[in-house]
Amino acid sequence: DAKTTQPPSMDCAEGRAANLPCNHSTISGNEYVYWYRQIHSQGPQYIIHGLKNNETNEMASLIITEDRKSSTLILPHATLRDTAVYYCIVRVEGTASKLTFGTGTRLQVTL
Amino acid sequence: NAGVMQNPRHLVRRRGQEARLRCSPMKGHSHVYWYRQLPEEGLKFMVYLQKENIIDESGMPKERFSAEFPKEGPSILRIQQVVRGDSAAYFCASSPGIVEGNIQYFGAGTRLSVL
Numbered sequence: 001d002a003k004t005t006q007p008p009s010m011d012c013a014e015g016r017a018a019n020l021p022c023n024h025s026t027i028s029g030n031e032y033v034y035w036y037r038q039i040h041s042q043g044p045q046y047i048i049h050g051l052k053n054n055e056t057n058e059m060a061s062l063i064i065t066e067d068r069k070s071s072t073l074i075l076p077h078a079t080l081r082d083t084a085v086y087y088c089i090v091r092v093e094g095t096a097s098k099l100t101f102g103t104g105t106r107l108q109v110t111l
Numbered sequence: 112n113a114g115v116m117q118n119p120r121h122l123v124r125r126r127g128q129e130a131r132l133r134c135s136p137m138k139g140h141s142h143v144y145w146y147r148q149l150p151e152e153g154l155k156f157m158v159y160l161q162k163e164n165i166i167d168e169s170g171m172p173k174e175r176f177s178a179e180f181p182k183e184g185p186s187i188l189r190i191q192q193v194v195r196g197d198s199a200a201y202f203c204a205s206s207p208g209i210v211e212g213n214i215q216y217f218g219a220g221t222r223l224s225v226l
Binding site: 034038041043044045046093097098099101102103104 | 144167200213215216
């Protein structure tokens with residue numbers, strides 16, 4: 001699986017959009033970008049995943065650049081409950097393989 | 112549809128005892144994964160199982176650790192002769208297999224403390 005690079009920490013004001021970047025310059029053509037988050041001491045929570053088209057669900061939007069070397073997770077209206085560590089993971093979809101978690105981005109949402 | 116269930120949530124063992132951690136996957140899921148998170152560290156993959164088979168155990172310590180996922184019942188992660196370094200949060204995830212993006216859904220974890 002391709003390696004990813006994320007900033008170690010970010011702050012966001014409550015109610016504003018949180019934009020979390022991820023660099024995956026060595027991504028292969030059949031690898032998807034997955035995002036998970038881990039709220040303090042809880043189990044990781046799946047957020048969204050995509051291949052090359054932008055994706056949106058009830059939790060977030062995922063924007064993938066045209067060359068697929070980077071992506072951005074967008075939480076449109078961050079709340080205090082979105083404070084967590086966010087992990088960007090690149091993985092081949094359709095394989096039942098392990099997830100390789102990096103160090104992620106610690107997002108702090110403040111009043 | 113109940114999520115991934117792990118029990119116990121907290122487990123205290125003395126050095127040398129055995130620890131058994133249980134994981135019931137989501138309904139319809141036949142793939143189970145175990146991950147470990149040491150204090151102040153990231154999540155590390157341990158083992159991946161399908162019913163009655165170990166598919167990938169590349170992250171399992173060579174000694175004292177074993178895992179099973181029997182035809183009936185939950186998956187079990189077993190740690191024999193626990194040591195203080197085994198103190199960690201152990202998370203189980205399940206997935207439906209090669210469908211629906213094969214998304215892994217995680218349980219709340221078991222926090223093992225070794226005295």
